[in-house]
Amino acid sequence: xxxCKKKGGRVFNxxxxxxxxxxxxxxxxxxxxxxxxxxSGDRMKRHLSVCKNCRVxxxxxxxxxxxxxxxxxxxxxxxxxxxxxxxxxxxKEKKFEGKFAYIYxxxxxxxxxxxxxxxxxxxxxxxxxxGKMELSSILLDSQKFISDDNxxxxxxxxxxxxxxxxxx
Amino acid sequence: xxxxxxxxxxxxxxxxxxxxxxxxxxxxxxINRYKSRIVNFVYRMIGDYDESQNxxxxxxxxxxxxxxxxxxxxxxQSFIYTIARNITLNYLKKMxxxxxxxxxxxxxxxxxxxxxxxxxxxKMEKDExxxxxxxxxKNLIVNQRLALIMKIYLGxxxxxxxxxxxxxxxxxxxxxxxxxxxxxxxxRLQEKGGKGV
Numbered sequence: 001x002x003x004c005k006k007k008g009g010r011v012f013n014x015x016x017x018x019x020x021x022x023x024x025x026x027x028x029x030x031x032x033x034x035x036x037x038x039x040s041g042d043r044m045k046r047h048l049s050v051c052k053n054c055r056v057x058x059x060x061x062x063x064x065x066x067x068x069x070x071x072x073x074x075x076x077x078x079x080x081x082x083x084x085x086x087x088x089x090x091x092k093e094k095k096f097e098g099k100f101a102y103i104y105x106x107x108x109x110x111x112x113x114x115x116x117x118x119x120x121x122x123x124x125x126x127x128x129x130x131g132k133m134e135l136s137s138i139l140l141d142s143q144k145f146i147s148d149d150n151x152x153x154x155x156x157x158x159x160x161x162x163x164x165x166x167x168x
Numbered sequence: 169x170x171x172x173x174x175x176x177x178x179x180x181x182x183x184x185x186x187x188x189x190x191x192x193x194x195x196x197x198x199i200n201r202y203k204s205r206i207v208n209f210v211y212r213m214i215g216d217y218d219e220s221q222n223x224x225x226x227x228x229x230x231x232x233x234x235x236x237x238x239x240x241x242x243x244x245q246s247f248i249y250t251i252a253r254n255i256t257l258n259y260l261k262k263m264x265x266x267x268x269x270x271x272x273x274x275x276x277x278x279x280x281x282x283x284x285x286x287x288x289x290x291k292m293e294k295d296e297x298x299x300x301x302x303x304x305x306k307n308l309i310v311n312q313r314l315a316l317i318m319k320i321y322l323g324x325x326x327x328x329x330x331x332x333x334x335x336x337x338x339x340x341x342x343x344x345x346x347x348x349x350x351x352x353x354x355x356r357l358q359e360k361g362g363k364g365v
Contacts (some may be wrong), residue, residue: 029345033319035326064352067301068320071224076203077221084199084228090191091233 019047024054032061180244187235199228205322206252212317213256223259227252231265246331249322253314260310298330306356319344346347 024047030036031044048055176188178197186194206227211220230251241328305313316333318324326337333340 029348030341031339033326033344035341049251060352061348064348064355066301067297068305068316068351069303071212071298073204074217074220076207076224078223079198080203080207080221081196084225085193086234087223087229088195088232092228093193142201163222168305 019043021047021051021054024048024051026055028057028061030052032065033057181240184235184238184244187232192232195232198231202248203228206248207247209252209317209322212255212302212305212321213313214260215302219259223255224252226305227255228283231254243328243331246328249318249332257310257314300355300358301351304351304358307354308350309346312343315340316345316347316351 024044027036027044031041036044047110161162180198183194194260203224207220207224211217227331234251238244260292269360320331326340327340329340330337
């Protein structure tokens with residue numbers, strides 16, 4: 001029984017260590033990219049050492065990778081760095097100006113709000129009196145054009161003035 | 169501007185820290201360190217020399233703008249290649265695919281590539297092979313092309329590609345594997361005088 005198990009175990013391990021070509025083909029790319037675990041890599045190596053077809057497949061992959069890696073580089077243009085740095089400088093200046101634009105508009109908005117809500121030249125009398133004074137001066141100027149005494153009286157009364165000439 | 173610290177170069181994180189602290193002139197160090205790899209990565213993705221320069225400059229500008237988001241425990245390479253990938257893919261989306269490839273064919277490949285130390289015959293053969301490879305690369309679907317370039321040109325592991333792209337590792341493996349097979353088939357067809365994949 002024990003021997004059987006041992007034998008069975010050995011047979012199983014032997015089979016596990018052998019890889020079929022279909023399995024190798026699936027893992028070939030990972031093997032070539034050095035992305036296989038150590039254990040699988042060793043099994044691949046063993047298979048490749050005895051299988052010509054799989055070696056040919058691997059050689060194809062190696063060739064295309066080598067060719068791709070060998071594509072010659074292009075050079076960055078001469079003033080590459082200077083141009084990027086000047087873009088950055090412009091960006092910083094715009095950002096700086098932008099900050100000040102916010103401050104200016106804020107200050108302007110403050111002045112505007114205070115200018116509308118608060119009268120910067122407050123008058124000593126009431127606004128009603130001021131209105132009356134302005135109206136009386138206008139009306140007195142125009143009095144000379146009015147010939148009728150009664151009319152002038154009424155007008156002076158309306159203006160709140162006490163012109164003696166008007167009281168007759 | 170070259171920065172040295174005890175004879176050794178400052179690390180990416182050292183430079184980024186100083187840029188974050190207001191020394192934006194030090195950003196030149198980052199540009200000079202990565203410009204060649206970014207330009208070539210973009211060039212391999214889009215196949216147009218002039219556009220690859222413009223896009224790469226945009227990549228560095230955007231890296232600068234987003235530098236505040238970079239956290240030092242992440243790798244800076246993943247950060248920059250994520251930005252490079254996004255900008256390049258956005259560009260490719262905008263492009264009309266048909267116009268793009270007809271433009272490529274008209275211009276030809278390798279016109280800006282510097283000649284190596286080879287004989288004229290070898291150079292012609294190498295140029296021809298490279299032209300086929302470049303066209304084959306550009307005929308792959310974008311994700312296969314991106315995965316292949318990251319693996320073969322940049323030398324990234326599947327794990328790092330996953331960091332940059334957000335893809336799962338099995339997906340990356342499939343993309344790379346199919347990309348290689350498609351490319352092998354394309355090259356075979358072209359060498360036999362066939363057309364298309």
